[in-house]
Amino acid sequence: MADLDQESDESLMGRVQRGDHQAFSGLVTRHTNMFYAAAYRMCGHEQEAEDIVQDAFLKLWNKPEVWNENKGAKFTTWFYRVVTNQALDYMRRRKKTAGSEALDLMPDENLRADEVLAEKQEGYEVERAIQALSDRQKVALNLCFYEGLSNKDAAKVMGVGVKALESLLMRAKQGLKDELLRSGVLTEEKGRRYG
Amino acid sequence: MDKEFENILNSRNVPEAPGNLAYRIIEAAKQKPKTQAAGSVSGPFWDMFAEMFILPKPAVALALALLVGLTLGFGSMNPAEVQLQDLSSLLQIEDEFYTGDFS
Numbered sequence: 001m002a003d004l005d006q007e008s009d010e011s012l013m014g015r016v017q018r019g020d021h022q023a024f025s026g027l028v029t030r031h032t033n034m035f036y037a038a039a040y041r042m043c044g045h046e047q048e049a050e051d052i053v054q055d056a057f058l059k060l061w062n063k064p065e066v067w068n069e070n071k072g073a074k075f076t077t078w079f080y081r082v083v084t085n086q087a088l089d090y091m092r093r094r095k096k097t098a099g100s101e102a103l104d105l106m107p108d109e110n111l112r113a114d115e116v117l118a119e120k121q122e123g124y125e126v127e128r129a130i131q132a133l134s135d136r137q138k139v140a141l142n143l144c145f146y147e148g149l150s151n152k153d154a155a156k157v158m159g160v161g162v163k164a165l166e167s168l169l170m171r172a173k174q175g176l177k178d179e180l181l182r183s184g185v186l187t188e189e190k191g192r193r194y195g
Numbered sequence: 196m197d198k199e200f201e202n203i204l205n206s207r208n209v210p211e212a213p214g215n216l217a218y219r220i221i222e223a224a225k226q227k228p229k230t231q232a233a234g235s236v237s238g239p240f241w242d243m244f245a246e247m248f249i250l251p252k253p254a255v256a257l258a259l260a261l262l263v264g265l266t267l268g269f270g271s272m273n274p275a276e277v278q279l280q281d282l283s284s285l286l287q288i289e290d291e292f293y294t295g296d297f298s
Contacts, residue, residue, distance in 0.1 A: 025221045028217050028220050028224075029217050033211070036212035036216060037212070040209050040210065041207070041209060050212075050216055054216070054219065054223065057224070058220070058227060061224040061227070122203075123207070123208050126203055126206070126207055127207065130207070173200075176200075177200060180203065186200060186203060
């Protein structure tokens, strides 16, 4: 395993293409947490995030030939694309079967307002506002803000031009600000209601 | 406000991945036979051959084929003329048949 740790993702991917299960294990161990977090931020659902990451890795194992190192992309950038597409599929499917997710994000109505911790409430509002964005705005925001990808890489991941990505990002931020202002988490004069 | 906005976004909480998720993925991959390794009887040549017939954008191809078909159709002779020509060629054959002149 020590050797695997020192090997680059791209080199491990080359071995996966030759059917090396140990190299696949190396990639999975190295990146599961990071891509789980990315998937969770996109879909806002723990079980779904697990399924998204698992499906993406199994796709990679089953069809490793889709990775083409000669195209010059980093493995992680390329795999973000796989995970993002997978997440968009899940979100689309979920929309078809009505908003089950909305229920997950609802605060417990049996709790009295003063029992709900302010911080928890704020977290809920932020999550709700993000999940209310369109799927593509959500993905753009996650890739650029949380995953730290450059606009160029994020545009590549989403399969759009840089200008289109910037526009998605701008609309996502504006939508989010409006929503947070409306819910009172963000206030114009003070910045935040809590804290 | 922008800084506060960023702080709020940064405070977003993400649960940790379940400890055994990576293990589960690795095990699931072991169970799942690779399509390639499962021995595609066809082989790379036939794969390439089959790929030649795959339309990257079937809808566009269909629309183009329709367009070309319609353009060629409208550009050709009118149907009555075509029918006349067909009949006359038939008559000619008949004529040759009866006269027995095959030279």
